[in-house]
Amino acid sequence: MFTANTRDLVRKTYQVFNKSWCRWSSSSNAANETTELASAPDATANQRQQLLNDMANPVTHNSRPTIDPKETSIVLFPGQGTQYVGMAKDLLRFPGARRIFELANEVLKYDLLKICLEGPRERLNRTEYAQLAVMVSSLAALEQLREERPKAIENCVATAGFSLGEITALVFAGSLPFDKALRLVQVRANAMQLSCDQRPGAMAMTIYGPDTNVGEACAKAQQWCLDRGVESPYCGVANYMYPHCKVIAGNVEAIEFLEHNAKSLKIRRMKRLAVSGAFHTPLMESAVAPFSKALSGIRLEDPIISVYSNVDGKPYKHATHILRQLPKQIVRPVKWEQTLHTIYERQQGVNFPRTFECGPGKGLLQVLDKVNAKAAQTAHNVLA
Numbered sequence: 001m002f003t004a005n006t007r008d009l010v011r012k013t014y015q016v017f018n019k020s021w022c023r024w025s026s027s028s029n030a031a032n033e034t035t036e037l038a039s040a041p042d043a044t045a046n047q048r049q050q051l052l053n054d055m056a057n058p059v060t061h062n063s064r065p066t067i068d069p070k071e072t073s074i075v076l077f078p079g080q081g082t083q084y085v086g087m088a089k090d091l092l093r094f095p096g097a098r099r100i101f102e103l104a105n106e107v108l109k110y111d112l113l114k115i116c117l118e119g120p121r122e123r124l125n126r127t128e129y130a131q132l133a134v135m136v137s138s139l140a141a142l143e144q145l146r147e148e149r150p151k152a153i154e155n156c157v158a159t160a161g162f163s164l165g166e167i168t169a170l171v172f173a174g175s176l177p178f179d180k181a182l183r184l185v186q187v188r189a190n191a192m193q194l195s196c197d198q199r200p201g202a203m204a205m206t207i208y209g210p211d212t213n214v215g216e217a218c219a220k221a222q223q224w225c226l227d228r229g230v231e232s233p234y235c236g237v238a239n240y241m242y243p244h245c246k247v248i249a250g251n252v253e254a255i256e257f258l259e260h261n262a263k264s265l266k267i268r269r270m271k272r273l274a275v276s277g278a279f280h281t282p283l284m285e286s287a288v289a290p291f292s293k294a295l296s297g298i299r300l301e302d303p304i305i306s307v308y309s310n311v312d313g314k315p316y317k318h319a320t321h322i323l324r325q326l327p328k329q330i331v332r333p334v335k336w337e338q339t340l341h342t343i344y345e346r347q348q349g350v351n352f353p354r355t356f357e358c359g360p361g362k363g364l365l366q367v368l369d370k371v372n373a374k375a376a377q378t379a380h381n382v383l384a
Helices: 005-017 030-038 044-054 089-093 094-106 112-118 127-148 150-154 165-172 177-200 214-227 251-261 282-296 318-329 336-344 364-373
Strands: 074-079 156-161 201-208 236-242 247-253 268-271 306-308 353-359 379-383
Touching: 005 214, 074 127, 074 165, 074 364, 089 094, 089 127, 089 214, 094 112, 094 127, 094 165, 094 177, 112 127, 112 177, 127 150, 127 165, 127 177, 127 353, 127 379, 150 156, 150 306, 156 165, 156 336, 165 177, 165 306, 165 318, 201 251, 214 236, 214 247, 214 251, 214 353, 214 364, 236 251, 236 318, 236 336, 251 268, 353 364, 364 379
Parallel strands: 074 156, 074 353, 156 306, 353 379
Antiparallel strands: 201 247, 201 268, 236 247
């Protein structure tokens, strides 16, 4: 476990760097680095800003030598549902990854690493543990990336996370302190579970063709629920994944209607997700207030690199924007396909950055391949 002195060192390092992932690395010479940086400008932040400026107009900007985009990187973080028993086991050979779990255990007052490694699966899959396990494992995976490819961290110009992963991205970008993020995710997970208990729902990955009217199908499912006395039913898109694939969510009865009438609605395939609620829909409304209250109690910082919001697929402008926008994510669809289009949009002939998915699973890079196959050619997994 972290001692009080070690924890204070991590937090002091965070305050001085305020622009660097190494505040979570807590290397043996962190104290010396802190002393040096206290009186020196933040060179890392300046370099990143130059990269951001060059990426904004990589072809026509000729006032100074541009940095080849293929030398830059983008980091993506997965969300709930990617957890599995045994996750993070291979990361423990990296001291930084072990330290991250030690700090998490101290903040949470229980052994999160043991749950990741040993389960049981039923416990790990509970929302209150799954979200924390995925976030901490994803940050631990960054330690492997930092050790093996330090330039990927130094030259990172943008980050995004799917659902829960957006909070992980905000930690990586320096907007959220790690210990506060842990508490925030606890509140988020508990509030979402309570919403599920109050208004049970379902979610289903839905594959359809160009002749399918998804909006009309959801409207029919919602009307079917109304006709049968379901109170204030909802059915709609919860996740925009890739062309002709969306996750549809709503009342259990609505999803059952779509499944039973898939052929007539021209839906090719539906697969239920292993969740007990309709995440990212209005059925989660009761979770917004406690999450907003917890978020408002945290001192947020402006992100040092672009962090893309699930709500509209655009980067956050500043800390106040995060405070205002992040709670909406709980009840709004995850616009992941739109986010990928925005991140990887560039003029013809311009190289793509390297992309790293850090965390359990390989799902985000599989989606990237379907949205932008060229960008996926330079993508890598750092598995938790």
